[in-house]
Amino acid sequence: MQRLWGQKISDLAFSEFVEILEWVAQKKGKSVVYIDRWYPSSTTCYHCGHVLEYLDL
Numbered sequence: 001m002q003r004l005w006g007q008k009i010s011d012l013a014f015s016e017f018v019e020i021l022e023w024v025a026q027k028k029g030k031s032v033v034y035i036d037r038w039y040p041s042s043t044t045c046y047h048c049g050h051v052l053e054y055l056d057l
Contacts, residue, residue: 018032025032035041043052 022032040051043055044050
């Protein structure tokens with residue numbers, strides 16, 4: 001099923017994908033969170049929200 005789902009997603013326009021994602025999230029009692037393109041998500045702790053000022057690579 002996963003293989004087929006990947007092919008189906010590549011055939012859809014992005015807006016259609018977002019609509020399906022929102023529908024599935026609502027069906028499962030979850031929410032979709034939209035963030036800004038430049039939001040520092042890799043430096044933000046998912047648990048407490050603390051943001052690192054510098055990230056060692």
